[in-house]
Amino acid sequence: MKLKFLKALLALPLVLVAGSAWAQEEVGGGTLYGDLSYVTQDMLSRAAGDGNNFLHTNGNYQQTRYYPSRQINTDNVGKLRPAWIFQTEIVDTMETTPIVVNGVMYVTTAFNHVYALDARTGAQIWHHKHDMGPITTYCCGPNNRGVAVTGDKVFMGTLDAKLVALDAKTGKQVWETEIADPELGYSETMAPTVVNDMVLIGTNGGEYGIRGFVKAFDTETGELKWTFHTTAEDSTGVWATHDATGRDMLRDIEAEKAALAEQGDPYETLGGGVWQNPAVDLETNRVYFVVGNPSPDLDGALRPGDNLYTDSLVAVDLNTGEYVCHFQYIAHDVWDLDAVSPPIITTVKDADGNDVKGVLHGGKTGHVYVHKADDCSLIRFSEAMVPQENMWTLPTADGARMLPGANGGVEWSPMAIDPTQRLSYAINLHQPMTYTVSSTPYPEGKLWLGGSFDVIPDEEQWGNVTAVDYDTGKIRWKVRTAEPMIGGVLATAGGLVFTGEGNGLFKAYDSTSGAELWRFQAGAGVNAPPSSYTVDGTQYIVVAAGGNAQLNYKRGNNIIAFALAD
Amino acid sequence: MKRYALALAALIAAGPASAQDDFNLEDAVAVCSGCHGEDGLPVDEEYPILWGQQFFYIYTQLKDYAAGRRENEIMSPIASEFSRDQMKAVAQYFADKPWPAIDAHAEEGDSQIAERGITGGQCSACHGKWQGDSRIPRLAGQQPGYLRKAMLDFKNDVRKNAPDKSSTMKQLSEETIDALARYLAAF
Numbered sequence: 001m002k003l004k005f006l007k008a009l010l011a012l013p014l015v016l017v018a019g020s021a022w023a024q025e026e027v028g029g030g031t032l033y034g035d036l037s038y039v040t041q042d043m044l045s046r047a048a049g050d051g052n053n054f055l056h057t058n059g060n061y062q063q064t065r066y067y068p069s070r071q072i073n074t075d076n077v078g079k080l081r082p083a084w085i086f087q088t089e090i091v092d093t094m095e096t097t098p099i100v101v102n103g104v105m106y107v108t109t110a111f112n113h114v115y116a117l118d119a120r121t122g123a124q125i126w127h128h129k130h131d132m133g134p135i136t137t138y139c140c141g142p143n144n145r146g147v148a149v150t151g152d153k154v155f156m157g158t159l160d161a162k163l164v165a166l167d168a169k170t171g172k173q174v175w176e177t178e179i180a181d182p183e184l185g186y187s188e189t190m191a192p193t194v195v196n197d198m199v200l201i202g203t204n205g206g207e208y209g210i211r212g213f214v215k216a217f218d219t220e221t222g223e224l225k226w227t228f229h230t231t232a233e234d235s236t237g238v239w240a241t242h243d244a245t246g247r248d249m250l251r252d253i254e255a256e257k258a259a260l261a262e263q264g265d266p267y268e269t270l271g272g273g274v275w276q277n278p279a280v281d282l283e284t285n286r287v288y289f290v291v292g293n294p295s296p297d298l299d300g301a302l303r304p305g306d307n308l309y310t311d312s313l314v315a316v317d318l319n320t321g322e323y324v325c326h327f328q329y330i331a332h333d334v335w336d337l338d339a340v341s342p343p344i345i346t347t348v349k350d351a352d353g354n355d356v357k358g359v360l361h362g363g364k365t366g367h368v369y370v371h372k373a374d375d376c377s378l379i380r381f382s383e384a385m386v387p388q389e390n391m392w393t394l395p396t397a398d399g400a401r402m403l404p405g406a407n408g409g410v411e412w413s414p415m416a417i418d419p420t421q422r423l424s425y426a427i428n429l430h431q432p433m434t435y436t437v438s439s440t441p442y443p444e445g446k447l448w449l450g451g452s453f454d455v456i457p458d459e460e461q462w463g464n465v466t467a468v469d470y471d472t473g474k475i476r477w478k479v480r481t482a483e484p485m486i487g488g489v490l491a492t493a494g495g496l497v498f499t500g501e502g503n504g505l506f507k508a509y510d511s512t513s514g515a516e517l518w519r520f521q522a523g524a525g526v527n528a529p530p531s532s533y534t535v536d537g538t539q540y541i542v543v544a545a546g547g548n549a550q551l552n553y554k555r556g557n558n559i560i561a562f563a564l565a566d
Numbered sequence: 567m568k569r570y571a572l573a574l575a576a577l578i579a580a581g582p583a584s585a586q587d588d589f590n591l592e593d594a595v596a597v598c599s600g601c602h603g604e605d606g607l608p609v610d611e612e613y614p615i616l617w618g619q620q621f622f623y624i625y626t627q628l629k630d631y632a633a634g635r636r637e638n639e640i641m642s643p644i645a646s647e648f649s650r651d652q653m654k655a656v657a658q659y660f661a662d663k664p665w666p667a668i669d670a671h672a673e674e675g676d677s678q679i680a681e682r683g684i685t686g687g688q689c690s691a692c693h694g695k696w697q698g699d700s701r702i703p704r705l706a707g708q709q710p711g712y713l714r715k716a717m718l719d720f721k722n723d724v725r726k727n728a729p730d731k732s733s734t735m736k737q738l739s740e741e742t743i744d745a746l747a748r749y750l751a752a753f
Contacts, residue, residue, distance in 0.1 A: 092694065092695065136700040137700065140691035434737075436733050436737070438732065440730075443728075446701075448729075452730060452733035452737065454737040455685055455688065457682050457685070549690050550691045552681075552685060
């Protein structure tokens with residue numbers, strides 16, 4: 001008996017070691033397209049139909065966040081259970097989308113840690129901590145929204161405004177390049193997008209008086225290939241008096257023209273951050289992205305004109321970064337109701353009922369905007385998904401109440417669509433605020449809001465999940481949530497919509513009706529976009545539960561993968 | 567001519583005439599410690615803890631004192647004596663020290679009032695979990711008297727080197743600021 005026990009004890013470490021080696025081999029065995037972690041352009045281009053991997057932050061180049069597998073579906077989602085939970089070193093705000101390549105998952109945390117995990121077991125393969133510089137300037141929380149992958153590399157933007165390339169097998173840094181100067185307010189929280197040997201990335205900093213951009217870097221060397229500045233050198237525009245929905249924005253055009261003559265064009269400190277991934281159209285060689293608010297957020301006196309291309313959908317040439325077209329939602333925005341949620345390319349009905357290539361964007365205003373892809377023009381906008389009141393009341397020195405509050409509507413949270421039902425799914429905030437203006441000069445890299453937006457403490461806050469028919473602009477269904485929503489949505493061919501809440505609930509809805517079919521309490525805010533993947537014939541849904549700094553939702557450090565119970 | 571240019575370059579490199587030519591880090595921090603504490607615990611409840619504070623925050627504040635963007639009758643003349651490199655050395659010295667524990671307690675009801683203020687002002691969007699990062703100062707465990715004074719100085723336009731803080735603090739009542747100061751000090 002004693003001997004048997006001793007033998008068993010001696011065998012134990014061996015079993016553990018062997019187990020881990022076996023796990024690695026199995027991941028290799030699960031490879032579909034090549035060796036363990038190699039990602040080809042063809043894989044990236046075909047991601048929309050790839051029922052095994054999750055290769056892009058928003059699922060595919062069109063950014064539909066529509067996952068084509070239906071193993072988990074409306075009939076069986078009630079049996080969804082945690083398959084594994086991985087806990088990261090950093091317990092703080094999480095916005096990462098897990099990327100899955102042939103059974104290997106890449107996730108990031110606040111302060112730029114990256115993990116590679118076995119996607120079947122959650123076992124850690126490697127852990128990379130970015131060597132953060134002493135100067136960082138960022139809003140709104142030390143977030144990171146994930147990596148991009150191609151070839152044998154993994155790419156991440158950092159809070160100190162660098163782009164790093166890591167070896168996908170080891171996590172070791174291959175190269176690093178500075179995107180912009182963090183002391184001036186530049187930082188990176190978005191996941192990059194990789195296409196045709198280029199890494200595309202925008203910048204944060206619209207709260208710090210930066211000059212925004214999208215830049216393209218060489219995947220092999222980190223060399224800068226092109227820059228598109230999101231604030232035009234002539235940013236005055238057409239002196240638009242009404243927004244995209246036809247409402248008067250109460251601009252004092254004469255005063256602005258006088259200010260322009262006196263101050264000159266404000267483009268150098270005009271903001272225009274790009275917070276989220278561009279959609280890529282490989283047929284036309286274009287990228288579509290949305291540009292954030294002008295700086296300072298609430299004080300228009302220092303930035304006369306339409307402030308092009310802030311608060312706009314913009315298309316540029318993929319190879320050169322040259323301007324193709326734009327559409328501005330709010331000219332001379334003084335409410336920070338800007339454009340953040342990533343655009344989606346899909347077929348839509350035009351005004352005559354014909355199918356055309358379209359671009360969707362979920363706005364902080366609470367509308368889903370539907371554009372023609374060829375010239376960026378607006379076809380329609382949806383019914384408002386959240387209450388709108390007193391639009392557009394100008395900010396005052398004492399604070400003016402207007403809805404939506406400055407977080408939206410739809411914040412940075414990516415929407416998903418189901419192209420078979422022609423529905424978009426957005427998560428929204430209802431957070432009543434006052435808008436206060438207080439004019440101060442450019443503070444050289446410090447926070448520069450030009451006032452403040454303040455939550456009205458006595459008013460109720462809530463959120464919702466809203467399905468919009470993008471061919472008509474009508475709301476199909478809407479489900480209210482207890483708290484304002486921030487994170488993201490995943491739709492699947494199984495007829496499901498997944499999204500999480502600040503109170504820790506992670507839910508599945510019927511994508512046709514909005515009926516809640518399943519829920520899980522994650523113990524910390526689920527404020528990150530979910531993704532899905534399949535390994536060895538098992539489909540998983542995975543999401544980060546780390547809470548949110550911006551809305552002060554309970555922080556955590558869990559990556560949770562779910563699969564159907566036997 | 568060349569010699570003249572070299573001398574000029576040396577002069578420029580030496581920084582402004584007001585910088586301490588005989589700067590000695592030990593002497594400089596000894597002056598600081600007179601108020602901010604030999605052991606990291608300040609001698610007055612309205613003076614901030616510097617030990618363990620963020621490097622870039624301390625450096626920025628010294629720059630702002632020197633440039634007149636932040637005003638204080640003690641700090642302004644001291645900071646204006648330093649060159650930027652000397653400011654960096656002082657900031658690094660204090661940033662490298664361990665944060666000292668203080669005896670601070672929240673009162674009953676503080677956390678509810680403070681949380682409401684935090685949500686209303688969206689404080690955590692920049693201040694996160696109150697530990698500080700780079701240009702964002704650590705607030706957790708800071709002296710409650712200093713925290714209260716800083717928030718009131720922003721509210722009353724006394725402190726102007728982070729102008730947007732004034733707008734936010736004006737939205738908060740003095741009762742909320744008192745609760746927030748105790749809440750953060752005890753965090």
